[in-house]
Amino acid sequence: MKSVLWQLADLLFASRCALCGTTDHAASVVGSAYCLDCMHLLAPAPVNRCQKCAAEIGPYAKSDKGCVHCRKRKLKFETVVCLGMYAGPLRKSLLSAKWSFSAVQMRSLAALLSSARFHELTDRPFDRIVPIPQHWRQRLVRNFNPASVIAHELAARLKVVCDVHSLRRIFRTRPQKRVSVTQRFANQSGALAVTHPPAVQGQRILIVDDVLTTGATCSEAARVLRAAGARACSVAVLARVLDHSA
Ligand SMILES: [Zn+2]
Numbered sequence: 001m002k003s004v005l006w007q008l009a010d011l012l013f014a015s016r017c018a019l020c021g022t023t024d025h026a027a028s029v030v031g032s033a034y035c036l037d038c039m040h041l042l043a044p045a046p047v048n049r050c051q052k053c054a055a056e057i058g059p060y061a062k063s064d065k066g067c068v069h070c071r072k073r074k075l076k077f078e079t080v081v082c083l084g085m086y087a088g089p090l091r092k093s094l095l096s097a098k099w100s101f102s103a104v105q106m107r108s109l110a111a112l113l114s115s116a117r118f119h120e121l122t123d124r125p126f127d128r129i130v131p132i133p134q135h136w137r138q139r140l141v142r143n144f145n146p147a148s149v150i151a152h153e154l155a156a157r158l159k160v161v162c163d164v165h166s167l168r169r170i171f172r173t174r175p176q177k178r179v180s181v182t183q184r185f186a187n188q189s190g191a192l193a194v195t196h197p198p199a200v201q202g203q204r205i206l207i208v209d210d211v212l213t214t215g216a217t218c219s220e221a222a223r224v225l226r227a228a229g230a231r232a233c234s235v236a237v238l239a240r241v242l243d244h245s246a
């Protein structure tokens with residue numbers, strides 16, 4: 001539960017676009033933290049992306065076997081849907097939403113993802129949406145999990161069950177940023193577990209996180225869900241972060 005102060009801050013700033021700061025009511029969009037112009041900036045027209053990891057690739061590049069960014073990684077999910085690459089306005093608004101712990105901003109970005117990428121998200125039917133969980137000690141410090149906020153919004157809009165209970169984080173991993181790219185997969189190994197396997201058996205699952213970088217976390221989630229009997233796992237994130245050191 002967010003503190004009353006944070007909820008109040010959300011309300012106070014809701015009338016001002018969280019990205020450009022405009023208070024022009026003609027440009028505002030009901031229920032969104034962003035004005036109409038910024039919504040266009042945050043959700044550009046779809047471009048050719050890798051079918052596997054959603055990295056932006058050349059307009060004519062083929063990616064049925066992955067791309068230069070993901071080919072060497074054994075990613076356990078089928079595909080990734082995202083709003084765009086982690087750059088420009090999308091990066092700015094994601095950082096703002098994350099560090100101001102703003103559920104309104106995070107929900108607005110998720111709403112954009114569901115409307116701008118609706119066809120990709122409904123191309124494959126899903127039975128449940130599962131956010132990447134935080135460790136209980138992280139939850140104790142601050143009860144704000146961007147993945148969970150995004151998952152709830154997507155679930156409501158796509159009319160799919162939001163399942164925040166099936167996946168559990170067993171141990172706290174070192175922050176991925178402080179771990180080399182090659183170590184990130186080892187760092188995540190065994191970090192997640194399925195709490196109640198019968199709930200995911202035969203299910204087509206959409207795993208949700210805020211961003212996807214190496215794919216290590218979402219791949220580990222897909223691995224344990226598949227091992228517990230899930231039929232298929234894909235991923236939805238707000239942004240795809242390219243890690244050039246990979
Ligand atoms: Zn704006």
Ligand SMILES: [Zn+2]
Nearest residue numbers: 050053067070
């Ligand atoms: Zn790829």
